[in-house]
Amino acid sequence: MADRLKAYRAKRDLDRTPEPAGGEGAGGAPAPAGGRFVIQEHHASHLHWDLRLERDEALASWALPKGVPGHPEENRLAVRTEDHPLEYLSFEGEIPKGSYGAGTMHIWDRGTYECEKFRDSEVIVTLKGERVGGRYALFQTGGKNWMIHRMDPPADPSAEPMPEIVAPMLAKAGRLPADDGRFGYEIKWDGVRAVAHVDAGHVTLTGRNGTDFTPRYPEVRGLGDALGSRRLILDGEVVALDEQGRPSFERLQSRMHLASASAVKRRMRDIPVSYVAFDLLWLEGHSTLALPYRERRRLLAELELSGPAWRAPAHREGDGRALLDASKQQELEGIVAKRLDSPYEPGRRSGAWIKLKNHAVQDVVVGGYTTGDGGRAASLGALCVGVHDEGRLKYAGKVGTGFTESTLATVLRELRSLERDDSPFDGRQPPRATRFVEPRLVARVEFREWTRTGTLRAPAFKGLRDDVDPAEVVRET
C-alpha cells in the first residue's frame, strides 16, 4: 500500500494541495473482480480526463487526452499515471498553481466496473457509469503509451464518426426577401470564414479552401477547453473587432498573413481575434445539416457559447429591414438573411442564404499591377483586377486607393514573386504598362457600382484574403 502511493506523494506538496494524502486504506479484503471507478475532467495545462479504477486499495490511473471513446473504431491514447489514493474517488477541486497537475478537476462520471483481466500491460473492464457504459480494453502499445479501445458496439448505435471537412455553405447576393417572416437575419461578419471542429477539448479551424487556420488564431483554442468533452462542428467567422466591437476586415489583415508562431504571439496582444459561431453542423455523433436553420440555431444557442475569444450571437426572426438599417447605422458591412426552414447545403452558394450589403464589396483576382508615381514611384500604382465569368478571367478595372504603407508593402511583396510575362486576362486588357502576375491573389475591394462595361467604379482596396480560391471569384452583384 505505502509503496503504491509513493510516486503519488513524491509528486505533490500535500500541505498545499487539497488532494487527499492517502490514508491507511480500508483494510478489508482486496476487491476481487472490480470495484468503483471515477473519470475526472481535469482542466490542467491541457484538458484531459483521468480514468481511475479501484484496485488493491488504491486507484490505478490513466490520463486520457481525448476522453473515453464511444465508438469501437476510435482508439484513443491513454497515458498510465501513478496510482492514486482511494479518497481520490470523490475528489473535486482546484489544484493550486505551481502544484503538480494544477487546474480545476471535477468528476465527469463515476460508477462501478467489472474486471475481466488486470495485467501489467493489459486491462479489460466493463464500466457502469452514468455517462459511460460498456466493455473497454486498455492495453500498452509498443512503447510506453497505452490505448483505450471500446470492445462493445457503439454506445449510441446511430452515431457517426465526425466528418473531417465540411465545406461552408455560401450566400447569394440579393435584396430583402418579400416573405420577410420566413427568414432569420444575422450580422454579416466581416472576417474570415472558418469551420471549427471541436473534439473533446481540441479545436481545429478550417478555412474555405481547406487551409488549417488553427495555428494562426491560437486564442480560439480556449473554446475547446470551455466545451469540455463535447464533440461538435461549428460554422462561423474569425473576426478582429475594432474599439467599438465591430468586425474590421482591415484590422484582421495584420493577423491573416503571419508566418511564424512568434509573430502570431506578438500580434495577438495588439489585435486579438474572436470566433463568431453562427451555425451548428454536427453534434455528438450526429449530423445536423438536414435540420432546418431554426432548429440548428436552437441547438447552437443551447451551447451558450460566450468567452474571451468566442461567441454565438443570436439571430433575429423577421423584420430584416430593421436589422439592415441598424447595421447601416453602425457602419457594418451588412446582414445575411437565412430561410428558417432551410437545411445546410455544404459548399453550395444557395438561394436560401441571401447577403445584403450596405455598400458594394467584391472579391477580385489580381492579374497585374502598374507602378506608381509621386510618393509611390517605383512601387505600386494600382492593382489590375478581374473576376471570373464562365471560367475565364475578365478584366474589371484598376484599384489604386485604400492602401496603407503596410498593406502596400505586403501586396507588393506578394506581387513580385508572382510576376509573369503574359496577361492572365481574357478579352479586354488593362493599360499597356501593366506588369502581369499569376492570378493567385484575391483582394477585397469596396466600390460604388459596376459600370455597364463591367468595370468597378471607384474601387478601394480593403485587404488581401487567402481563404478564397481565386477560381471561385465571380461577380457578386
Next chain:
Amino acid sequence: MARAIWSGAISFGLVNIPVKLFSAVQKKTVRFHQLDAKTGARIQQKRVNPQTGEEVPYEQLVKGFELSPDTYVVIDPDELAAIEPKKTRTIDIEDFVEIDEIDPIYYDHPYYLAPGPGAGKAYALLLAALKDTERVGIARVVIRSKEQLVAIRPREDVLTMETLLFGDEVVSPSDLGDLPDPDDAKASKKEVDMARQLIESLSTEFDPSKYHDEYREAVLEMIERKAQGEEISIQAPDEAPAEVPDLMAALEASIASAKRQGGAKKPSGSKADSKSGSDSGSKPKKTAASNGSKSGSKPRKRSTAKK
C-alpha cells in the same frame, strides 16, 4: 524632491551659471541580499588574508596594480590623491557642436542640470540659445575625483548633461572579427527594396512609454505577494480577458430604442455613400456598437455635436 548629487557652475567665456546636478536615471534593477538559507541571517563579507586567515583592518589596505601574476606595484592612497584632478566646481564648456555629430555610442550616463540660486535667468538664456542654434556644449567637469567629458544639451525646459565615453574607451568593431565584407555581401536592388519595404511596414514613432521591463515588474509583483504571505507559483498568471462583446444584442437594442422613439422613423439611411473611394486606412469611426460587458447592449447614440 530629488537630491542634488553635486553643485557647481557652468562656465563658458565670461559667463558663469550656478547649477545643481541630478541623475536623470533611476536604475530599477531589483536588488537582492544574500542570506543564510538555514537561519535567514544576512551574509557579511570580510576582508581576509588567505595566508593567515585573519581579517585585515581597513587602515591596513593599500592598492596593488598587477604587473604580471603575483607581481604588484603598490600604490598608497595618498599617492593617488596627489595626482587626482583638481577639484574644480565648474563645468567648463570648451566647444559647441551639432548634436548629429555625436555618435550615440559615446553617450554614457544622463544627468539633469537645474539652475542654482539666483541663476534662473542665465540658465533660461543658455537653454534658449542652445535650442535656437541647435548646438550642444562639450565640456569637462570633475565629479567624484574623476574627470568627465560631457555634453550639455537642451531637452524641453531643462538642460541635460550626458557623460561621454573617451574615444579610447569605445571598442573598435575590428576587434569583433566575422563581420561581412560589404563588397562580398552585395545585395541586389530587389533585395534592398524588399528590405526597405519591410522596414517601412514596421515603421512607427519611438514611444519609450510603450516598452517596460516586464521581468522586473514580474519580480516585484512576486516579492509583494510573497511578502503578504502568499505562496508563489511557478506558472505564468492567466489573464482573465473580457468576453467578446455581443454586437447582435447591441443592434437589437438600437432597433428597440428606434422603435420606441416613434415607430416609422428609420434609424438613419444615407451614410453608406460617403465611404466609397476614400483611403480606407484612416476612416473616422463615429458610431459605437456595444463593447465590454457581458450583456453588452448599450449602443451609444450618434452624437450630432461630434462631427
